[in-house]
Amino acid sequence: MSELIYIADDEKNIRELVKCFLENQGYEVETFSNGDDLFKRYKEKNADMIILDVIMPGTDGVEICRQIRQIANVPIIILSAKDSEEDRIKGISVGGDDYLTKPFSPIELVARVQALFRRISMDKVEKVEKVTFGNIKIDVTKKQAYVDDEEIALTPLEFDFLKYLIQKNNQAISREELLKEVWKIAYDIDTRATDDTVKRLRRKIADSNVEIKTVWGYGFKMALKK
Secondary structure (H helix, E strand, O other): OOOEEEEEOOOHHHHHHHHHHHHHOOOEEEEEOOHHHHHHHHHHOOOOEEEEEOOOOOOOHHHHHHHHHOOOOOOEEEEEOOOOHHHHHHHHHOOOOEEEEOOOOHHHHHHHHHHHHHHHHHHHOOOOOEEEEOOEEEEOOOOEEEEOOEEEOOOHHHHHHHHHHHHOOOOOEEHHHHHHHHHOOOOOOOOHHHHHHHHHHHHHOOOOOEEEEEEOOOEEEEEEOO
């Protein structure tokens, strides 16, 4: 059974173009002219991925992303004509797994979709079922993370990001390596995306005995709190 993708964009030509490219790759696609209709449909039938435009009639894509994150960890790609640092940070901070600015190449969007699905697929066949660091435990098979016995709500990107840092133990990992190994995509992604993800993870593991330390000018590493 092929993966189901929901797309919300108020520009019909973009919806149809992206749908065509994705269907040619074997995905099942449903399109919506606004985020409210997509969210309503998602509550009726879950999709495997969501692609959201930011500026649409009704509720904007950032707020729809926020609402979806309250009920699900489905991978989300945000599309926007806005390319400022503030807009990118806002899109990532509410739970977007990727952020693509308009105009964009449909081929690049398809590549990013495939990269997200590839990460999910690789996790399913991962041989190591559980990894731990401090009192954080990760169940790779179930794609769940815990502080002691309390589950942490993570997006697919956040889960992969945290898992990679933990698997590297207390080694310093560069931003470039994280982009390559976690995003698993050939296209360049602004390195600020790693910083945004770290900010979210720090909040989510604040009650643990573990911290994500910044290695200035390089990247990050996991460490036990002193």
